[in-house]
Every structure is written in C-alpha cells, then in structure tokens.
Amino acid sequence: MATKYTNTGNKDTRSGFGAGLLEAGKKNPDIVALTADLAGSVKMDAFAKAFPERFIQCGIAEANMIGTAAGLAITGKIAFAGSFAEFVTGRVYDQIRQEVAYGKTNVKIASSHAGITLGEDGATHQTMEDIALMRALPNMVVINPCDYNQCKAATLAIAEYEGPVYLRYGRPSMPNFTPEDQVFEIGKAICMNEGKDVTIFATGHLVWEAIGAAEILEAEGISAEVIDIATIKPLDEEAVIASARKTGTVVCAEEHNMCGGLGELISGVLAANEPTPVEFINGGDKFGQTGTPAQLLKAYGMDAENIAAAARKAISRKK
Amino acid sequence: MANLTELQKISTQVRRDILRMVTNAKSGHPGGSMSSADFLTALYFGVMKHNPETWTRSGKGIDAFILSAGHLTPVYYSILARSGYFPVSELSTFRFFGSRLQGHPCIEKGLPGIFQTSGSLGQGLSAAIGMALGKKLDKDENLVYVMLGDGECEEGQVWEAAMFAVHHKVDNIIAMVDWNGQQIDGKIDDVAGVGDLEAKWKVFGWETIVADGHDFEAILEAYKAAKEATGKGKPVMILFRSDMGHGVDFMAGTCEWHGKAPSAELCEKALAQLEETLGDF
Incomplete structure (x- = not known):
C-alpha cells in the first residue's frame, strides 16, 4: 500500500534553505553568509537583515567569494557561500577543490537554482553536472533535499557538521510533503x-x-x-x-x-x-x-x- | 626580533636550505624562493607576531601568513623550520613520499605553521581577506599577511579580491608581491605583461609601498610603514622589487631556475657562494 503524502502547499526548496540559515544564525554567532550579488535569489536576505555584520556581499566575483569563505572558516567561522548552482560549482571548481575540499575548511556551498527545474533561464543556468563535480571531491559531503521542510532541516544539520558540504536546492515552488519537525541525519537514506x-x-x-x-x-x-x-x-x-x-x-x-x-x-x-x-x-x-x-x-x-x-x-x- | 646582521645570517642559511632541498628532491622551485627569501625572513624573524609553540590554524591572537604563490615551499618550509615550527632535519624529506613537506602547502599532512593549502595560483589573497574579516568579527587586532608572485597577478581572481578588500575596508591585511619580473615561460613583460603593478594597486585603492626586497633596512622600513598604514580603512600592499634566483650568480635574474633543481655539482657551486651560518639540515 503506497504511503499517502500530503502536499501541505507548494514551496521552493531555496526558501527552506533561507529559513534554516536564519534559524542556524540565531543559534550560532559563528555562522556567516556570503553571496555573489544574489542575496534575494538564494534566500540569504532574511539572514542579511537579521545579522548584517555577519553577511558579506561579494559582488559578481564567485572565485573570490569561495576563497574569502575559506579564510573566514579558518578563523573558526561557519561560512555559507551561496549563488546559482552553476556559479558555485563549475565556475569555481578549482577554488572549491583547493580552498574548501583539500583545505578542509568549514565551508557550506549553498547551491540554489540547481537542475533543469530552474526553468525559463535556460541551459546556461540549469546545471545538471554539479553532483558529478562535487561528488568527485574528497572530503566533500553532498546533500540534495527533496522539499522545503527537508531543505530547512538539512541546512540546520550542516551548520552543526564540521567540514565542507555541498547543499543543492532549487528555484521553483514544488510540493512540500515531508514533516515540518524532522531532524535531518547526514548520510541516512x-x-x-x-x-x-x-x-x-x-x-x-x-x-x-x-x-x-x-x-x-x-x-x-x-x-x-x-x-x-x-x-x-x-x-x-x-x-x-x-x-x-x-x-x-x-x-x-x-x-x-x-x-x-x-x-x-x-x-x-x-x-x-x-x-x-x-x-x-x-x-x-x-x-x-x-x-x-x-x-x-x-x-x-x-x-x-x-x-x-x-x-x-x-x-x-x-x- | 632579529637585528639586521642576524636577519642576513638567517636568510643566507635559508638560501642554502632552499638549494639543498630542491637538489635533494631533484625538483622544486628555487628561483622565486630565493627572490623572496629576504623579505620573508624579515617577516618571520623581525615583524610578525607568532609563536610556534602555541600555534593553531585558526590564528587566534597571532598574526597569520598565507603563501599564495604556493610553489615557493622551499623558502616557506625553511623559514618555518628555522622559526621552530618543526625540526630543521625534516627539511630533508621535502617532496618525498609520505612527507609532511608536500610539494605545495597542505593541511592534510598536519605540518604546523600552515594556515591554508595553495598551489593553484591567484587564490591566497581571497583566503587571507577571509581570515582578516574573521579577525575583525572576533575583535582580534592582529594582522594577516599574504604573499603573491608577480606572475600570479595575471590571475583574474587577484583583482576580484583587490576590489573586494577595498570595498569592504579590509584594513588589517598586508599583502606582498615578489616583483621579480619573471615567470616560468620567461620575462613577465614577454609572456603576458602585468604592467605597472604600483600604479595598478594604487588605482584599485590599496595603500601601496614599493621597497627593495633584498635590502633588510629597506624591508624593515617598508613593513613598519605598512603596519602604520593598517587600521585606516584601506588594505595595504608592499611590492618588493627583487631578483629571481638572488644570491647565486649563475641563477640570478633569469627564469631558468624558476622550477628546476640544480645538479649536485651545480648545487655545490652555488653553496660555495653562501656561507653556512646556522648549520645545514
């Protein structure tokens, strides 16, 4: 008998990330967030408003953003660096490889607008190669939540985890059907x-x-x-x-x-x-x-x- | 803090270490290591606040240094060892299988004194800026130093970082460029000229100082001026004019020894020009 899931209302996974980041930021003063001119799109705006001193706008310069995030992490910060999936993977693969994965820095790559469901922007922005790229990096954890609630729970979980993480989420409003109060366990199917x-x-x-x-x-x-x-x-x-x-x-x-x-x-x-x-x-x-x-x-x-x-x-x- | 005579002695020994390390490993990068040996010796023995015995990677409560030009491990490891971060004898393992002294700076092997991996060029300035921002958030008033090669300034990320640091008023960082005019494939002016670096860093908004990278008095003066310029809303750059391969007549002023080890015979010839001041490893 198939389990019946209820869609409690369509929501975007990126907003789940935004809600998780804000909550994590309230709990832990060491959390910082960086973006490359996409604070609203990747849903860092609520965090930026609540903690302006811990939000770092990098402008359209993703390579520098990844390196800066790594440097912050070296000093003990938990650095969330976010942009569109293509621009925080393919565009900065070498920076992630050296500064984050090989350097074992506590950086969370917040990868929004992943996959084909990005929609109307077309192929330049619809990365479907990012899992392969990130999976191939030693030390990297790769997480791809299925809905808003799970993305929020995953964001809270990776904030507690020490080490590099790639968190992949999307742009469109999609069914939200997993429990609101779930605790995300990294590595558990x-x-x-x-x-x-x-x-x-x-x-x-x-x-x-x-x-x-x-x-x-x-x-x-x-x-x-x-x-x-x-x-x-x-x-x-x-x-x-x-x-x-x-x-x-x-x-x-x-x-x-x-x-x-x-x-x-x-x-x-x-x-x-x-x-x-x-x-x-x-x-x-x-x-x-x-x-x-x-x-x-x-x-x-x-x-x-x-x-x-x-x-x-x-x-x-x-x- | 070492005086001028002591700094000269240390840097002469560092140059011997560089030559003996790359000859022993049969590979490595002696040219830029020798051009930066004097101002990096001055940094570790006369300028930076650091303590090998209590060092941790977070750099809390101390000055930090990132070697963005990661191929210059011979000079970096020699100076770290001579500073007391690990035994000088370990320099003999440079580039050997299983060594903590990897070809380029590495975190995984746990060598004390290393804040960040480097080797793929153009990235260390960003990491140093991140550390500087971390120090500001922590109200830690110590500084972050970072060294780039001049050829490395061909990388676009360097200029992303340059603009970012000015915009965010990252005024607790002192960057240095080893301005020796050479890169692997030839003279920088012939390969892909970076132009007038002094004018460029200035126009990007950095407090920019130019100094002779082989004159300890000038080097210490430049660091003093740089430190005085920190905390005033602008990042600080010191461009050290230098000679690739400085200290050995047949290596100086050419890119030939950028990434090549001398033969045992040539190494001996080079060592004859550098007095053993502190005991070889």
Whole structure:
C-alpha cells in the first residue's frame, strides 16, 4: 500500500534553505553568509537583515567569494557561500577543490537554482553536472533535499557538521510533503514508501515524482519502494543494498546529467555488492532549455509517468 | 626580533636550505624562493607576531601568513623550520613520499605553521581577506599577511579580491608581491605583461609601498610603514622589487631556475657562494 503524502502547499526548496540559515544564525554567532550579488535569489536576505555584520556581499566575483569563505572558516567561522548552482560549482571548481575540499575548511556551498527545474533561464543556468563535480571531491559531503521542510532541516544539520558540504536546492515552488519537525541525519537514506516489487531511489525534486510513480504503479498492483537519497555523499550503502536485495530491481531518478550522478553511484555500489538490474531517470547527456519546470520534467522524461514506465521495465528485467 | 646582521645570517642559511632541498628532491622551485627569501625572513624573524609553540590554524591572537604563490615551499618550509615550527632535519624529506613537506602547502599532512593549502595560483589573497574579516568579527587586532608572485597577478581572481578588500575596508591585511619580473615561460613583460603593478594597486585603492626586497633596512622600513598604514580603512600592499634566483650568480635574474633543481655539482657551486651560518639540515 503506497504511503499517502500530503502536499501541505507548494514551496521552493531555496526558501527552506533561507529559513534554516536564519534559524542556524540565531543559534550560532559563528555562522556567516556570503553571496555573489544574489542575496534575494538564494534566500540569504532574511539572514542579511537579521545579522548584517555577519553577511558579506561579494559582488559578481564567485572565485573570490569561495576563497574569502575559506579564510573566514579558518578563523573558526561557519561560512555559507551561496549563488546559482552553476556559479558555485563549475565556475569555481578549482577554488572549491583547493580552498574548501583539500583545505578542509568549514565551508557550506549553498547551491540554489540547481537542475533543469530552474526553468525559463535556460541551459546556461540549469546545471545538471554539479553532483558529478562535487561528488568527485574528497572530503566533500553532498546533500540534495527533496522539499522545503527537508531543505530547512538539512541546512540546520550542516551548520552543526564540521567540514565542507555541498547543499543543492532549487528555484521553483514544488510540493512540500515531508514533516515540518524532522531532524535531518547526514548520510541516512529515508524510506518514503515500503514496497516489494521494485525500488525507486530518488533525490531532490524527483522524490515527489517517485511517490507519484508509486501511486500509479499501486493502481496496477505493483508495490514500489521509494527511497529518498537526500545525502548523495556519503551514500547510505547499507540501505541501498538492503532495498535492492529485497525488491530485486531498481530505478534511479535524479534531475542531473547521466554522467556521475546518483544512477552511476548506486549502480557502482550494487555492482560490487548486490548485482541488480537498474533503470535510469535523468537528463541524459544533454543540456537543458527554456521552459516551465513541469514542461521540462516531462520533456526530459523525469516525471512520475516516466518513472513508473522505468519501474515496469526494471521489473521485466528481473531474472 | 632579529637585528639586521642576524636577519642576513638567517636568510643566507635559508638560501642554502632552499638549494639543498630542491637538489635533494631533484625538483622544486628555487628561483622565486630565493627572490623572496629576504623579505620573508624579515617577516618571520623581525615583524610578525607568532609563536610556534602555541600555534593553531585558526590564528587566534597571532598574526597569520598565507603563501599564495604556493610553489615557493622551499623558502616557506625553511623559514618555518628555522622559526621552530618543526625540526630543521625534516627539511630533508621535502617532496618525498609520505612527507609532511608536500610539494605545495597542505593541511592534510598536519605540518604546523600552515594556515591554508595553495598551489593553484591567484587564490591566497581571497583566503587571507577571509581570515582578516574573521579577525575583525572576533575583535582580534592582529594582522594577516599574504604573499603573491608577480606572475600570479595575471590571475583574474587577484583583482576580484583587490576590489573586494577595498570595498569592504579590509584594513588589517598586508599583502606582498615578489616583483621579480619573471615567470616560468620567461620575462613577465614577454609572456603576458602585468604592467605597472604600483600604479595598478594604487588605482584599485590599496595603500601601496614599493621597497627593495633584498635590502633588510629597506624591508624593515617598508613593513613598519605598512603596519602604520593598517587600521585606516584601506588594505595595504608592499611590492618588493627583487631578483629571481638572488644570491647565486649563475641563477640570478633569469627564469631558468624558476622550477628546476640544480645538479649536485651545480648545487655545490652555488653553496660555495653562501656561507653556512646556522648549520645545514
């Protein structure tokens, strides 16, 4: 029986980050926030208003922002550096690699507007390569929450964690369905729906689509397990292996390029531990384009219908 | 604080260390290490407030230093060792497998005295500015020093940082450029000229001082003026005019020894020009 989730009202994950940052800032005077001319867009404005002395506007100069954040972290600050996902990954990869990951500085990369659901701005801004880039860095934790509440909880959790973190979240208003009072555990997969015929591992906005797919499948008599991989690195390998062993076939769903994301990650873990058929829902090896989030999710095969189709195919491949 | 004679003795020994380290490792960067040896010796032995025995990476309560030109580890490690951050004998492990003395400054291996990783150029000024902002938030009145190469000023991030520091009135930082006019591929003017660095830093809004980087009296005078200029709403830059490879006749004034180790024979020839003042490692 598919678990029924209630959408308590569409909200953007970036606002979940903003609410989490403000709350974390009230608790801990060592938290500082930096942005590169996008305070409102990445939802740092409430923090900036509440703690102007701890908010640092860097202007359109992302490389310097990452280095400055690292320097602040060396002195004991917890530095949140935020911009659009493309500009805090691809544009500053070397700065993050040297100053944050290799330098082991307590910097949190606040990566807003990630994935294709950024929408109308088009491919220059719709990064779908960021998980691959950040996953490849030693010492880096990679988190991709699925809704407003989870993004807020994750922000509070990473403020308490000592070390580099990449927090990926989005722009559009999307269903908000996880508990408001949840405590986010870094490195823990979250079972959203228990099932026995197929496992859908999903991350970010596609967790809601995966839940929708499970409901479609249930109507056909198929029992789908849905697992929210909110922490991509370190991956909860135990949970991944246990679920794949139980259902015997898997779908991986992510708003990301096919290269280097969740699908390849889980496939690698399963190949080494529990060889299992895997189907993939992702953006392929393509750039995005202008459109509404719903149009783009459908066009790139990332919506509930496409996930359900992938699940049927995964089941058909069971030996 | 060391006097002029003592500083000269230390920097001569540092130059011997540099040559012996890169020869021992059969790789490394002696040229810029020797051009910056005098003003970095003066910084650690005559200017900076620091204590190897109580050092922590956060730099709380002390002055901090970031080597943005991270390839200059020979001079950096020699000065740290001679200051007492780790045994001088450890200099013999430079660039060896398993050593804390990695090719470029590294945090993971736990070498005391290192505040930040560096090596990919153009980034250290930003990190130093971040440390300076951290000190301001903590009401810590100590300073942050950072050294860049002049070739490094070809990196765009340096100028992002330059504008940022002025806009935010980061006036507790003293940056230094080793203005030796050389980079790996040749003279800076021939490779991708950075032009008049003095005019550039001034027009970006930095309090800018130019000094002879091989004259200890001038070096100490420049640091004194720089420290006096801090706390007045502007970041401070010292451009040290220097010679790549300074101290050894066949290495001076050329880019040939930017990133190349001398043979054992040439090393001996070079060492003959530098008196062993404090005992080799």
